[in-house]
Structure formats: structure tokens, C-alpha cells
Amino acid sequence: MKRYVYADNAATTPVSREVVDAMMPYLTEKWGNPSSLHAKGREAAIALEDARSRIAACLGADAKEMFFTSCGSEADNWAIKGAAYAGKKKGKTHIITSAIEHHAALHACAALEKDGFTVTYLGVDDKGIVSIDELKAAITDKTALVSVMLANNEIGTIEPIAEIAKIAHEHGALMFTDAVQAIGNIPVNVKELGVDMLALSGHKIHAPKGIGALYIKKGVRIDNLIDGGGQERSKRGGTENMPYIVGLATAMESAIARLPEMAKVAELRDYLMDSLLAKVPYSTLNGPRGDARLPGNVNIGFEFIEGESMLLLLDYEGIACSTGSACSSASLDPSHVLLAIGVPHERAHGSLRLSISNETTKDDADYILEKLPPIIQRLRDMSPLYEEVSKEEK
Amino acid sequence: MSMLYSEQVMDHFAHPRNVGVIENADGIGEIGNAKCGDIMKMYLKIENNIIVDVKFKTFGCGAAVATSSMATEMIKGKSVDDALALTNKAVIEALGGLPAVKVHCSVLAEEAVKCALADYYKKQGIDHPVIKEAEEIMGHDDDHEHEIPEE
Numbered sequence: 448m449k450r451y452v453y454a455d456n457a458a459t460t461p462v463s464r465e466v467v468d469a470m471m472p473y474l475t476e477k478w479g480n481p482s483s484l485h486a487k488g489r490e491a492a493i494a495l496e497d498a499r500s501r502i503a504a505c506l507g508a509d510a511k512e513m514f515f516t517s518c519g520s521e522a523d524n525w526a527i528k529g530a531a532y533a534g535k536k537k538g539k540t541h542i543i544t545s546a547i548e549h550h551a552a553l554h555a556c557a558a559l560e561k562d563g564f565t566v567t568y569l570g571v572d573d574k575g576i577v578s579i580d581e582l583k584a585a586i587t588d589k590t591a592l593v594s595v596m597l598a599n600n601e602i603g604t605i606e607p608i609a610e611i612a613k614i615a616h617e618h619g620a621l622m623f624t625d626a627v628q629a630i631g632n633i634p635v636n637v638k639e640l641g642v643d644m645l646a647l648s649g650h651k652i653h654a655p656k657g658i659g660a661l662y663i664k665k666g667v668r669i670d671n672l673i674d675g676g677g678q679e680r681s682k683r684g685g686t687e688n689m690p691y692i693v694g695l696a697t698a699m700e701s702a703i704a705r706l707p708e709m710a711k712v713a714e715l716r717d718y719l720m721d722s723l724l725a726k727v728p729y730s731t732l733n734g735p736r737g738d739a740r741l742p743g744n745v746n747i748g749f750e751f752i753e754g755e756s757m758l759l760l761l762d763y764e765g766i767a768c769s770t771g772s773a774c775s776s777a778s779l780d781p782s783h784v785l786l787a788i789g790v791p792h793e794r795a796h797g798s799l800r801l802s803i804s805n806e807t808t809k810d811d812a813d814y815i816l817e818k819l820p821p822i823i824q825r826l827r828d829m830s831p832l833y834e835e836v837s838k839e840e841k
Numbered sequence: 842m843s844m845l846y847s848e849q850v851m852d853h854f855a856h857p858r859n860v861g862v863i864e865n866a867d868g869i870g871e872i873g874n875a876k877c878g879d880i881m882k883m884y885l886k887i888e889n890n891i892i893v894d895v896k897f898k899t900f901g902c903g904a905a906v907a908t909s910s911m912a913t914e915m916i917k918g919k920s921v922d923d924a925l926a927l928t929n930k931a932v933i934e935a936l937g938g939l940p941a942v943k944v945h946c947s948v949l950a951e952e953a954v955k956c957a958l959a960d961y962y963k964k965q966g967i968d969h970p971v972i973k974e975a976e977e978i979m980g981h982d983d984d985h986e987h988e989i990p991e992e
Contacts, residue, residue, distance in 0.1 A: 753878055755902035759854060772878060772902070781878065793875035829860050829906070831882040831898040832875060 451765040452811045456651075456743055457600050457628060457802035458769055462694075463653040469697040470655075473690040481687055482678060491689055498696035505699045506645065506662060507636035514661045514679045515692050519627040519648030520551035521672070522661040525683070526623040526644040527555040527594055529669030531564055534591025534621070543585055543620070544594040545569045545577045546787040547604070552594055552625050553783075569595070574735035575604030575788050582614055590620040597640070598629040601771055601784040601800060602734030603744025605633060612641035621667060627651055627659075631702030632709060632741050643667045647699075649691065654698035658691035708805045713742035715803060719812045720745045726820050729836075733771075733785060733798060745801040746771070748785075748794040751833040752826040757799055760825070764818045771798040793832075846903060847937035853907035858914050861896040867964065870956025872978065873949050879905040881953040883913070887961055890921045897953070904943035908950035911935050916954060921961070925971060927954055952978045 453461075473494065479487030481495045500510040516522045531542055544556050546568045556566045567585040570578050577595055586593070593615035598605045612622040623644040626635050631652040637645055644667065649658035663669065663682075675684010717736075724730050729750040734740055749757070754770025761768060771782030772795070780786075781795035790798070801815065827833040846854070863884035873880040879901030886894035895917050899909040911932050916924040929947035933939050939947060952975075959975030962968070 751900065753901050753905070756854070756906060759851075759903050763855065792878075796875070796878040829857070829898055830900040831871065831880050832900050834862070834882075834898060 449765050450811075450814050451767075452807070452814055453767050454745075454801040454803055454807065454811075454815065455767045455769050456804040457741075457800065459650045459656065460653045460804065462650075462655050463698070463701065465701065466654050466694045466697050470690040470694040473693050477689070479689075481689065482676070491687075494693055495687055495689065498692045501696040502660060502699050503662075505635075505703050506647075507638050508662050509665060511680070512637075512662050512665055514663060514683050515687055515695075516659040516661055516683060517657060517685075517688070519549075519625070519646055519651075519659045522646035522648070522659045523549065523551040523625050524555045525661055525672040526646055526663075526669065527552060527592065528559065529672055530592040530621045530623060530644070531559050532670040533668055535564075537591075539589050539591035539620075541565045541567070541587060541590045542592050542594065543567045543569060543582060543590055543615075545571060545596070545606075547571055547575055547577075547599055547601075547784045548594065548596050549600055549625055549627065552596065556594070564591075571604075571787050573789050574739065575599055575602050575784065576735070576739070577606050577611065579607070579610065579614070582611060586614060586618045586620065588619055590615075590618055592621045592623060594623045594625070596628070597624045597626040597635065597645075598632065598741050599734070599784060600628045601782055602746045602788065603628075603741035604734050605629070605739055605741065608640045608642060612643075616641070621669075628741060630699070631705065632743060634706060637662055637664070644669070649695045649698055652698045652702040654694045655691055658688060658695045660695065705805055709742040712803060712805055712807070713740075715807060715809065715812055716740075716742055716745055718809070719801065719803070719815065720747065722812075722816050723747055723819065726816065727823055731790075731794065733788065733790060743803045743807075745803070746798060748790060748798045749823050750794055750797055751830045751836065752797050752823060754796060754798055756826050757797075757819075757822060760822045761819065764822075766815055766818060768802075769800045771800065772796045845940065846907075847939075849911075849935070849937040850904060850907040850939065853910040853936065854903040857899075857906050857910040859896050859910065859917065860898065862898065863894060863896050866896075868957040868959075868961030870953045870958070870960055870975070872953045872956055873901070875900065878902065879946060879949060881905065881909050881949050883909070883953040883957040885957045885961060887921060892916050892919055892921065892924055901946065902943070904939055904946040905949065907936060908932050908939070908946045909953065912950040912954055921958060924954055925958055927951055 479491035481492040503510040569581045615622040621643045627648040643664045645662040650656040673684045733746040754772030785795040866884040867887040868885040871882040882898045884896045895913045897909045929951040932947045956975045959972045
């Protein structure tokens with residue numbers, strides 16, 4: 448029987464049984480609108496506030512600081528645009544972000560640039576760590592917001608958010624972090640991070656796609672993105688997506704409960720990463736090692752070949768992963784993250800991301816180690832770039 | 842935007858025809874660059890104006906491999922003039938279509954054939970218009986644009 452190894456958990460995760468079970472009553476008998484005053488509505492309102500409290504508890508936040516959104520991208524857009532437009536009223540028209548943010552955050556900043564804001568994109572070192580020196584040089588009293596992700600989705604770099612937040616606050620700027628990739632992989636506490644806003648997404652932690660949340664610290668005022676009928680304490684219009692919100696609460700609690708397993712995931716990550724680097728010549732690790740890296744993230748550049756071809760051949764073998772190659776996206780530029788850490792274009796095209804989880808077994812890793820090297824060799828044998836190298840070797 | 846490949850593209854990607862090199866080839870064409878993520882190299886064996894053998898090597902995505910493979914199939918056994926008339930549109934058609942963002946791969950395949958034929962004429966000492974065309978292709982190749990045509 449053909450194996451199936453899902454090594455693309457940074458893209459999305461399967462909805463867990465317990466999340467489905469938690470959601471079901473809110474798709475069937477408990478279908479009330481939490482804004483309704485009658486019994487059906489009250490039943491939903493109680494569940495809504497229960498979910499909010501449970502999610503807040505997972506982050507060390509107060510329930511009144513949690514706001515539900517339709518996804519992580521909405522939370523990113525709301526935090527960034529909301530803080531920017533709130534800042535503008537006080538004469539602050541400068542935003543600082545990093546060069547390796549998720550496109551939801553990067554493109555929100557690009558939209559603000561078109562609307563007259565100035566945006567500084569902080570560079571990163573070769574491991575993807577944001578430059579504190581550049582931050583200190585760029586920040587002024589005109590800076591409305593500093594937006595840096597907690598952990599990078601492509602190369603797994605964990606950023607020094609607490610340190611960045613401290614600098615932001617010293618200059619009167621708000622601090623936002625996109626924690627979509629971090630939640631469930633590393634402990635996330637809004638107080639320890641010292642952030643004003645934090646975004647999360649359900650489908651990276653076994654809840655369905657289409658649910659996210661934004662933490663907004665008490666006392667922090669940002670503009671609304673979606674105006675409506677007074678839901679979410681008049682900060683985010685739209686009838687609350689009850690089944691998904693309840694599912695998100697269950698998923699968050701399970702994600703926190705799984706954290707002790709992450710040391711084992713990191714061990715498997717290192718095994719997979721080191722074995723691939725040892726087995727395949729002309730391969731390089733992208734991103735940091737050890738605790739500075741998300742426990743499930745492996746990202747390796749294989750020279751002389753292109754990522755999409757690798758991905759498609761791995762798919763034939765039942766292995767699901769992703770690549771930073773231009774050819775895998777509609778943009779046709781290789782990953783902005785890999786370019787930002789100084790990976791040359793040609794090697795960025797040959798990068799492969801394997802994102803494993805607590806459900807990945809050693810057998811799964813061994814299956815990848817069995818199937819991937821011959822695929823790389825097959826593509827190299829077809830590559831005119833490798834031809835020149837193998838000639839030089841002979 | 843759909844990134845789905847047709848069955849023909851997947852077939853030519855998974856089972857590429859004519860991969861390899863031809864020693865002492867009568868014409869060699871190489872196009873593309875590693876920076877953009879695709880390079881095609883095409884080798885031709887030509888006898889009495891007929892392409893008796895063709896091989897290729899490609900660095901690139903699924904569509905780059907499939908278009909190279911299809912282009913070699915379409916010119917193998919054909920006359921040099923037929924090969925000169927090969928268009929990227931014909932390659933796309935033969936592959937049952939390409940996603941819009943991958944159309945440039947078919948352009949590279951057409952250009953690789955033209956460059957290999959130009960090399961052939963040069964080696965033969967024949968002045969043929971394709972030589973100038975190939976020079977122009979090579980000239981703009983370094984900064985070739987990944988233009989995405991309107992669907």
C-alpha cells in the first residue's frame with residue numbers, strides 16, 4: 448500500500464475529531480445568534496463568551512481582549528491598518544515591519560504605503576533574525592506601529608518579540624505580532640511578549656479554515672476594519688461564526704496541551720534535517736538551528752534543481768510538502784524570505800519546506816529519507832546546471 | 842488563478858521524452874537562466890535537413906520539463922524548416938493547455954529549438970535569418986520577463 452506522509456503542517460492541518468465533535472452542536476441544535484435576547488440566542492452567547500475566555504486563558508490574556516475574525520489574514524490586516532489609521536490621527540504615519548513577514552502583513556503594509564504611510568522593512572540576518580540595530584535606527588516618535596511576526600512560516604525563525612516590543616514602547620509605538628505559526632509550537636503569552644496585538648489562525652492548529660482571532664490589549668485603540676451591528680464589542684461587525692469559534696477554543700486548548708510533545712518533534716526535525724544534509728550533496732539548511740527554530744520546520748535548499756519539480760515527484764510518492772520556488776506560486780519570484788536571508792535566487796528556487804507535527808513518526812521521516820534523495824538525483828541528472836558540475840568532478 | 846496541470850503536462854513531466862545529451866551534436870541551444878528558475882538545453886542531430894535525433898536537459902518546474910519534452914517530440918523526425926516553424930502556442934496546444942503563469946515555459950521551449958537550429962546553421966556556415974533571431978533571444982534572455990498574459 449502506498450504511504451501518505453503529510454509534511455505541510457505549516458500550510459494547514461487536518462481538523463481534529465475533538466474539534467469536529469465540539470463544533471457539531473453549533474451546526475445542529477445550538478444554532479442561535481449570540482446577539483439575540485431569547486433563549487436560543489442566550490445559549491449561543493454563553494458559548495461565545497466561554498470560548499473567548501478559554502482562548503484568552505491559553506494566551507495569558509483577558510477575555511475582553513480577544514476578538515474573533517474570519518482568518519489570520521483578517522487579523523493581520525485589522526491590526527496593521529487599524530493601528531496605522533489610529534496613529535495617523537495623532538500625526539504618526541510611519542510603520543516598521545520586517546522583510547520576512549507573511550504576505551497578509553506585508554501586503555497590508557504595501558496598501559498603507561499607497562495611502563501615504565511610510566513603511567520601513569527591517570532586514571534580517573542569515574538565519575532570519577530581525578535586525579535590532581535597524582529597528583533602533585528607524586524608529587521615531589512618528590512610528591505608529593512595529594509589526595514583526597513571532598515565528599516565520601517558511602524557515603521557522605523565532606523572533607525576539609519581547610525585545611522588539613520594549614523598543615517600540617520606548618518610542619510610543621504600538622507592537623503587533625503575527626503568531627499564526629507560533630501557536631501550538633512554542634509557548635505564547637501576550638504579557639511575556641509585551642505585545643499590544645497578536646494574531647492567530649485556527650486552521651494551523653487543527654481547527655477549520657475560516658476562523659482567526661486578534662488579541663488587542665486593554666486600553667489600546669485601533670480603528671475598525673469591518674463595521675457592523677455591534678458584535679465583538681462594536682469592534683468587528685458580522686454575526687459570530689459560532690461553530691468555528693467553539694472549535695477554535697477546543698483547538699487552542701489542545702494545542703497548549705500538546706506543547707510538552709514539541710521537544711520530541713524538534714528531535715525528529717533535527718534527525719530529518721541532518722540526515723538529508725548528510726545524504727544529499729550540494730544541500731544547505733535555510734534558517735536557524737536549535738531553539739531559535741520552530742520544532743516542526745525543515746527547510747533545505749538543493750542546488751541545481753527546482754522546487755516545484757521536487758514537490759510534484761514527492762507528491763507521486765505520497766509525500767506532501769511545499770517549496771519557496773517561484774514556480775510554485777503565481778508571483779514567479781522565489782520566496783521573499785529566502786532572498787531576505789541572502790539565499791541566491793538559483794538556490795531559493797531549489798528549496799523545499801517539510802513541516803512536520805506531533806503526528807509525524809520516525810517511520811514517516813525515514814520514508815521521506817528513502818524517497819527524496821533519488822528524486823533529487825533524478826532531477827539533477829536532467830539538469831543542465833548539474834551537468835557542468837558533474838563534468839568538473841570527473 | 843489555477844495552477845492545475847493538464848494530464849498531458851503531468852505525463853510529459855513524470856515521463857519526459859528525449860532526456861539526455863547528444864555527443865557531437867549538430868546544433869546545441871541553451872536558453873533561460875538559473876536566477877529565473879528555468880534553463881533549457883537542446884541538442885540536435887541533423888541529417889539531410891531532417892532532425893534525426895533530439896535530446897534535452899532542463900532545470901525548471903513541471904511545465905518547463907513538460908514543454909521541453911513536448912517540443913522535442915514535435916520536432917523529432919521533422920525537417921529543419923518544420924522545426925523552425927514550431928511555435929509556443931503549438932506546444933501549449935499539444936499539452937492540452939498551460940496555466941497562465943507557465944506560458945513563459947513554452948516560450949523558452951520554442952526559443953531553445955530556435956537557438957539550437959541557429960547553432961546548426963552557424964556550424965554549417967550557412968547564413969540563415971534564425972541566427973539573428975537567436976542572437977536577439979539570447980540578448981534579452983538575461984532579463985527575460987515572466988509576463989503573465991491575460992486569460
